[in-house]
Amino acid sequence: MSRGGAAAVAALLILLVLPPFFVDDYVQFILDLILVYVMVSFGFNIVLGYAGQLAFANAAFFGLGAYTLAICLGRLDWPFPAALFAAAVVGGAAGLLVSLPALRLRAYYLAIITLAFGELLRWTYVHASGLTRGSSGLGVPAISIFGIPVASDRARYWLFLALAGLTLWGSANLLRSRFGRALVAVRGNEAAAAAMGLAPAVVKIGAFAWSGVVVAIGGAMYALLLGRISPESFGLSQLLLHFSIVMIGGLGSLVGSVLGAVILTAAPELLRDIPGLEEIIFSLLLIGVLLFMPKGVAGLLGRLALFRERLYLT
Amino acid sequence: MALLEVEGLSVAFGGLAALSGVSLAVSAGTVYAIIGPNGAGKTTLLNAVAGYVRPASGRIRIDGRDTTDLAPHAIARQGLRRTFQNGGVWGEMTVLENILVGVDHDAQSGLLGILFGFGRDRRTERRAVAEARAILARAGLAGIEDKRVRDLSFGQQRVIEISRALVSRPRILLLDEPAVGLSESEREELGARLRALAQEGTAVILVEHVVDLVMAVSDRVLVLNSGQVLAEGTPEEVRGDAAVVEAYLGSA
């Protein structure tokens, strides 16, 4: 990294670390939520944008992350790092599972099957009440990391920042590596990718599994943030929100995912006082983006030449 | 022993017999041309050899090893590379990235290393980029390495596709009409390049309609017609074959 680049990263880090000193609880909550949705939309983007797979299991990965964390913490009394690791592993395994139909099925069937997978999980959360406490919801106990309690909102924000930072940094590296190139190659022309010795199936499985890991960590953060989770948080409206963030931010764009998460988390809060307006604006925004800005906000910025990020990362 | 052996290969699409009982053998260090009229089954033959089409019967062997039932990527890993008649470059990648996908093939690095940029992986990546740049320089493409491939001319895309196929020094190279879209001088360059490859020991299998190029560079020529072998031999033998002149060369 150049010296200017390092300075910019340092400045950005400081900017990101500071907010808890200046904002009230409410704004702090919104910032935490933004970090959750950055994770969620970026993870979704790996499958939807980079791998080009029409799979809608994102709310499922999200819910699995949240429930795994809550169960490991609250019911099994695991320490937080172990519970978080378990959430990531379960997310990755779910991603792997979902990738199997993706290897055989084409667009619409894959979309339907993955939607069904999400609904099936939601049904399971309701009915496996011995483990999940069903519709009444499952509480998430306070956590500590290696003996240090994460008691304040500030500490939680910093924890989220670290988790999101590490995961996104890792993901960006992954997409910039030969794996990312393989992903774009398979998406662009599967026959040509195989002709270079790449196994398309392995590449797709990897993308789904990594997506599952990232989104499940986001789900675990969500559980920590809310302190109580219930099945209805992980249904179709959650999925629609994830999808909208990816589409509005920009398919296949990392920076777009961040922008989309900021816009769609902050906007509803600003519009909250006028009933119904939130949903209307939300829908109009999505329709507008799909019709007029197929590459989302990131694509629009790119066209304005204010800012350039390529559809793929290299 | 021949490097590539095809024995009694038949391929059917529904009721259509695209290939019937085709046999051929290609030795290392030779240019082997496959010619024939449109729809003769040339592309189908390449597709079957590379694993993209399952034959109804017949065997394919690479260096004595049966590859008939392997998937395309597994066959590619036997040291076989191919280009596509309709082009197989990745338009949204840059020229350098297209080549890098070929270089990546040899990389060995763990997931954690990639995720968090440990030293060895940074080095792997740097080495890959350096190697890709060297390949581009040799192919005369150094000036356009950061251009998106879809913005380039058809001829340049062809050259990139062939360069990409050559990255990992394949033992067997299948080219499907590589001269389409090339100028006269580019064709000559291509011919010289194919000869040089054969000189280095590669088995080059060339599907081509440009008869002059075929006659100039090939060691042997196979003529396909309606999925069957019409003739096989040296360029001179094939050129003098009455059936070939009637079915193909005469009309070309």
Ligand SMILES: Nc1ncnc2c1ncn2[C@@H]1O[C@H](COP(=O)(O)OP(=O)(O)OP(=O)(O)O)[C@@H](O)[C@H]1O
């Ligand atoms: N996937 C497919 N499904 C059905 N029919 C096919 C398929 N691929 C090829 N064919 C048919 O098989 C026959 C041989 O086609 P092929 O593409 O191998 O011919 P070719 O010799 O490469 O022709 P050209 O010179 O036009 O490229 C043609 O009749 C073609 O229509």
Ligand SMILES: [Mg+2]
């Ligand atoms: Mg053809």
